[in-house]
Amino acid sequence: MELLLGDSLQQLMMELTLPLLRTPTVSAICTMLALLAGVLGYYFYEPFWGVRKIPGPPIMPFLGHLPLLAKYGPEVFSVLANRYGPIFRFHMGRQPLVIIADPELCKEVGIKKFKYVSNRSIPSPISASPLHQKGLFFTRDARWSTMRNTILSVYQPSHLAKLVPTMQSFIQSATQNLPSKEEDITFSDLSLKLATDVIGKAAFGVDFGLSKPKSNSTDSTNNLNDQNNSNEVHDFINEHTYSTTQLKMDLSGSFSIILGLLVPFLQEPFRQILKRIPGTMDWKIDRTNQNLSRRLSEIVAKRTKEKDRDFKDFLSLILNARESESVAKNIFTSDYISAVTYEHLLAGSATTSFTLSSIIYLVAGREEVEKKLLEEIDGFGSHDQIATTHDLQHRFPYLDQVIKEAMRFYTVSPLVARETSAPVAIGGYILPKGTWVWLALGVLAKDPKNFPEPEKFKPERFNPNCEEEKQRHPYANIPFGIGPRACIGQKFSLQEIKLSLIHLYRKYVFRHSPNMEKPLQLEYGIVLNFKKGVKLRAIRRS
């Protein structure tokens, strides 16, 4: 019976296709085009099919909802959450994202059903970059948990406490000679240099020297060494900045990245071709990433050979853990060590620096907040008393409120990417395996249900005795993410931010420069950034 059916099917196929092959008539061409359209239609709508029941706006072929992103900018997710509710679809080209814009649902994804949503989706800019994929952020399953546990074990509070003097000395040196109150300081540049130096030292044990005031030495050998060293550092940082800023999530990235958004299966073949054609953006990205990887491998190889490693930097701690056999050598191979160390620089500089600058900017316009903050900081002790990690956690409650409110006001990482590893029910919908689930932290932070008058900057809303704080959902403000996959650098960056603010406000208060645009303009890349920088005037206190 099966044979008979098979034969007749074969015969039917022959009858249909033979005339097409013999004479390519109009009808044959039409059939071919219809077939092609069918295949393309299937390819584009296949990922949509599994999540079609989740509400969302109509989709444009190829582009999905990218035109909405162009129309509304990053506000698009708040607009859609108002229209479609706390769980909705947003199509990044062909790829549907299931957006979660509700604290209880974030808890469901990030904590209660974590085992089904423990990995991150890999967006097209990252899938083209092995250097970025091998960091903790994008590793998956068992490798991720082994890597995370090892890193957590080297990130003990005692280790953070040891970093206080290092952080403090960078902060002091970077801010010792701020220009007088008649001159502008581009504070966002200063804070990026500071954060990069701090994380460079903490991650690699290397002093990039970016935030240090220029040396006046006349010794020519020293100057030459300084010059060579600073060119090396300069190249490294330029490569790092280029590599990071090219990770675009819209249609302004390299050709292969754009293809990855629109027709993913073409991304890798095109990348392989384009990276060989000098002058293309893919070629530049590939060269930059190769240079970065080479420099990182050199640092790792050199440090591997060292006998007496400094126990304070992250790279040495990982190498020591590997040598003491407390972690499997096949997990932390040298390429993964390079990637995870480099990732610290990547994840720790722009985020921390943005947060520090936005706090100073927000406080500068609000004298009441500034007054309360200065009282708390002055009340801590004499100006040369450096706060310990314990002091930072317990003695600055108003500073905590200011930081929380600033991080709510400008959520530096407004979207957190996750992916399902098995079918799972979220918010009443069954999400198939492989669904991209993104948590919209930026939408939560501006929801008037949890933050009345969300456009007002009010640190007091985080006072533990305030009604608003008591009634708020515990996961409404989660700038560092949620659950076992939340930010590993949270305590590190808060320590640096607090030490910086205490030091700065002991010496200065800040005012917006008359050259600063109003309202402040922001740029949305992989993380939030200032379009034109934060320009301030520093006024020395007493």
Ligand code: HEM
């Ligand atoms: C103000 C500063 C920072 C903010 C707002 C921030 C925010 C975030 C967010 C939202 C995530 C995703 C969490 C999730 O999926 O739930 C994350 C992950 C991560 N962050 Fe941060 N971060 C900051 C600073 C840092 C620093 C200083 C480091 C390194 C020392 C760091 C390293 C990482 C790493 C490695 C991950 C991936 C964790 C994993 O997948 O297991 N971050 N961060």
